[in-house]
Amino acid sequence: MDNIELKRFWEKVKEELIGCLPESTHPWIYSLEVSGYDKGILTVVTGQSIARDWLKKHHSEQINNILKKVANDKNAGIHIVYDENAAKKIKKEVEKIKKKEAEAQLKEQAMENLSYMQSSANLNLKYKFENFVIGENNKFAHDAALAVAKNPSGKFNPLFIYGNAGLGKTHLMQAIGHYTIFNNPKLKVKYTKTDDYINDFISNSRKTNNSIENMSKFNKKYTNIDIILIDDIQFIESKEKTMERMQQTFDTLYQKGKQIVITSDRIPEDIPKITEALASRFKSGLMVELTPPDFDTRLQIVKKLAIDNDITAEEEAFKYLAYNFDKNVRELEGAFTKVCAYAEFNNKPITLNLAKEVLKCREDKNSISFDKITEITANYYDVEVNDIKGTARSQKVAAARQMSIYLCRELTNQSFENIGEFFNKKHSTALYAHDQIKSKINSQKELSNAAREIKQALKVN
Numbered sequence: 001m002d003n004i005e006l007k008r009f010w011e012k013v014k015e016e017l018i019g020c021l022p023e024s025t026h027p028w029i030y031s032l033e034v035s036g037y038d039k040g041i042l043t044v045v046t047g048q049s050i051a052r053d054w055l056k057k058h059h060s061e062q063i064n065n066i067l068k069k070v071a072n073d074k075n076a077g078i079h080i081v082y083d084e085n086a087a088k089k090i091k092k093e094v095e096k097i098k099k100k101e102a103e104a105q106l107k108e109q110a111m112e113n114l115s116y117m118q119s120s121a122n123l124n125l126k127y128k129f130e131n132f133v134i135g136e137n138n139k140f141a142h143d144a145a146l147a148v149a150k151n152p153s154g155k156f157n158p159l160f161i162y163g164n165a166g167l168g169k170t171h172l173m174q175a176i177g178h179y180t181i182f183n184n185p186k187l188k189v190k191y192t193k194t195d196d197y198i199n200d201f202i203s204n205s206r207k208t209n210n211s212i213e214n215m216s217k218f219n220k221k222y223t224n225i226d227i228i229l230i231d232d233i234q235f236i237e238s239k240e241k242t243m244e245r246m247q248q249t250f251d252t253l254y255q256k257g258k259q260i261v262i263t264s265d266r267i268p269e270d271i272p273k274i275t276e277a278l279a280s281r282f283k284s285g286l287m288v289e290l291t292p293p294d295f296d297t298r299l300q301i302v303k304k305l306a307i308d309n310d311i312t313a314e315e316e317a318f319k320y321l322a323y324n325f326d327k328n329v330r331e332l333e334g335a336f337t338k339v340c341a342y343a344e345f346n347n348k349p350i351t352l353n354l355a356k357e358v359l360k361c362r363e364d365k366n367s368i369s370f371d372k373i374t375e376i377t378a379n380y381y382d383v384e385v386n387d388i389k390g391t392a393r394s395q396k397v398a399a400a401r402q403m404s405i406y407l408c409r410e411l412t413n414q415s416f417e418n419i420g421e422f423f424n425k426k427h428s429t430a431l432y433a434h435d436q437i438k439s440k441i442n443s444q445k446e447l448s449n450a451a452r453e454i455k456q457a458l459k460v461n
């Protein structure tokens, strides 16, 4: 019998054994490995001496009968051998399994700890670097935040992130927190809204009459940390006592070499009645600004939102959203949520028309739209809107196109990215068209008349 035949033979015997012997013996049978078959004697090896003893004592007759049947040899018999090497092998395997289980348990524990840490640090799980879409408007701020996350209390301390509402300040700031908790779990992170800090300070002063002992408790709460994230610092305006306390908090942390990250909707100087001392501290590290995202970034943001929420929509619907909500990502997200909800309630797919239907209230509010401007301009020049938005190059269409673009910019003050997108042109083309008209309009009567008449028709003059 060669090796393969031997293995096959043993498989057959094993199958019969499993079929005949009680279930409690099955693990032992599985532990047996065949080692040879010679002169009617099948030798099998086990690393468990109890398997050998038990099977021999209680089942040797059954086993031998099975063997005789399978081998078709009435003299056949089995020889079960205990082997130390096999025992070692089994021990190793058991240890491996145990180790794996322990690792899995550890991992689970770590995830639990992580989510506990994240919630105790007061962070929103969505606000991670992975969920942040990078565009030209936020790349610098993003890179700065990531640098701080990778190397807290390094070169950029404090990091001061400022910009209008809904542009991702809180998101970036909390991303630093998540990153730290995940990669550097020994560091203590605290996220605090300035409002909460103020309230905490006021209620503490009231309760304690500013007693040194209790104030030091308050201090500890805000300084016994490695990274503090203070959101919306502009709310500290005019609160002189709180500012004083904040300055002490800041100095303590700074001296201890702790990382401070601050956000604000404006630069420090513009916070009413801010003390010069505090403002200069805020400015002493790195200041980065978030500006509104361009069209492509906005488009990516809604698309990512759709992917993350497992939602599909018509490309034009995404564009419509990105195009109309250009100042505030929170509003862009809100509009998307509204469209999704409407589609879901009415069991309809998300199309451009549906998005228009749901969000029209906002469009109406937009006193004047690109659509309207282009329609009236096309009328004036006696061309088709589609030609203006298309690639036609006739002089009349080109003139109408330049005028539409010029008026869109002048009347809505929208970015050239947005205007370009509407006309299916590059941002530089829109800019060029606008500048062409602008440079000539005062000297060419034909142009100024056209602009005036179109504006009259639009009722904006």
Ligand code: ADP
Binding pocket: 126, 127, 131, 132, 133, 134, 135, 138, 163, 164, 165, 166, 167, 168, 169, 170, 171, 172, 301, 329, 330, 333
């Ligand atoms: P701020 O604090 O500046 O007012 P937030 O950080 O709260 O703004 O952002 C508002 C919303 O927009 C959040 O839901 C945030 O996740 C989202 N957001 C802002 N910028 C981006 C971006 N670049 N990528 C993905 N989501 C963003």
Ligand code: MG
Binding pocket: 169, 170, 171, 231, 232
């Ligand atoms: Mg915020």
